[in-house]
Amino acid sequence: HSGHDANIAALATKLTGNKPTLVRQKTYLTSRIKPFSTNYLADQVVVPSSGMKRAMLAGGCRDEKIEVVAPGFDFATLHAQSELPLPVSLQCWLEAGTSPVIVQVGMLRGEKGHYTVLAALAALKQSGHAFRYLIVGDGPEYKVINAMIARYGLQDNVLMAGKLFPAAAVYRHADLVLMPSRNESFGMALVEAMYFGVPVMASDVGGIPDVIRHQENGVLLPCDDVAAWQNAIADFLMHPAPYRQRARHASDDVMLRYSIDACVKKIIALAYKEPTPAFAATP
Template sequence: MKVLYVVPPSTHFAGMERVVHDLACGLATRYRGRIEVSVLYCHRYVELPESLPYEVLFEEAGSLRAFPRKVARQLGRDRYDVVVIAQFEPTVLVWLLHRLARGKSRFVMHLHGNPKVEGTTSRRARLAFSLFNLLVPRMDKVIAVSPALARYLASRTGHADVADYLPNPVRQFGEVVRTAGTSGPVRFLTIGRLARQKGHDVLIEAFAQLIGQGIDAHLTIVGDGEERDALSAQIERLGLAGKVRLAGKIAYPAAELAEAECFVSASRWEGFGVAIVEAMSAGLPVIATDCDFGPTDLIDMPEKGEVVPAEDAGALAAAMADFASRARARAEEPVRREAAAFFRLDNVVAQHAAMLEGLAWRGDVARG
């Protein structure tokens, strides 16, 4: 069977882009001879190795406006049994063009983010989202990357079986040996793009409240993005220089995870929470905001961490202070590492392969 994964226009090789790449590598390697995998990118990512087990296709598309036509052109050049496209708006637009051209490929909408937020970003997005209820049930499959997102889709469309939850593959940091001691400043860590979605401004405000209580602590923020200057200014304004470090983008943050004692996610919204799982794979407890979607599915017992209201710096500061007041023991590390292991690439790829082969089999039966 031939499968085409499509990555919408993006200049960052981050969560969604990395997930597609990892899935394609796993499927092409483990199911060679059964599943032939191609990935269509709209940007030439420097992070991609020159030699890959899957076929790389490239269509220059700097924005979503040109994207559907270029993907449809690729679908006209070659026949694919299954097409998997990330996010709802790109999938809807390409699906419509493909059906107008009487294409026969089976379509999978792979939802990584938060359609409630993404559906308000532009007039085109609002139009696509208005068609959501009509078109989602007509997709051959909708994959949600968290149980909460799958439940939202079911409630919005009125179809309980509209979406299946399939986990994302997440890098494992099982080799990390934590080096932070039980004395000195309490070391907090967060990892995420420097964008409003990730709530770093709320976290910095919460950290300032923590320091204001006389608690000796340090915060490292790993990531880069458009809010870097604003966050730097906020750190200076709150007198946190030397206490908060903007570490920039780090491709493999094993050293930062080893030095940390607690991971904090202050996101305003998510689709899943890859960084949370990566932190748990290194044994770290997590404090996360109760945002749509993902964190509450991951932090489902006290041994894993704590969930606090989103955009509430006071609640976040209280949870961080509570962690700092404890003995900073590591007895629950195995629980967190085991929970993260569910998202190992081999386990996740097997689930995605079963979904793809099931769709191809249904297509063969329908054509027969």
């Protein structure tokens, strides 16, 4: 996740006169965008989504330097991983109830939106809805999230499963997968869930709209809007059939768009692309 290696390689090629095509991969953005290395060091910078590209352009990066290439998924391996056994404690929790299982996979950080979901679920529980919420992942917000679960009285509804790798087997038990993030460069867990035909809901931020087309293969919602998430989840719990129908079509869609072959072809094409002059004038 560091740009130092790419920058050093770029400087070495310029200083030695050895000029292979240099393609840098950038998978996330820091709080401050530094356009110099993108504009003048690498021939191309590959980013996972158009949302990330837009953010870089707004930060002063040149359009012709940035190519969007979504990650490639090994769906055969993902399928095999889904057959692996889950931890006994998790398997017992899943088998102990019959309520729909809502899953969120990812790091436990403030920007991942667990607080929004917990607030929405607390309101749904008060309204009489039955559900279980499975949180897969670990991170610095573990204690805060755990305390919030207790504060909302959701101990019987929520399980914090901790870090689980691979997590593919979880999707076999999921009725709905959520990604309520405030920022997300792509959304790997969404593609995985969609491959397994699980309905998905996610925030309309960053690269997520590249993956989800609202009401076609999933649902997009405003981040941090508890009422919007509450209403959307309630609608799923009461009327799951149309969500499941969309999810079945989404499986074929992601296999076509995010295969390893599709990714590799785009990367190879970059090697034959006419390089942009390193110090061309910026408009």
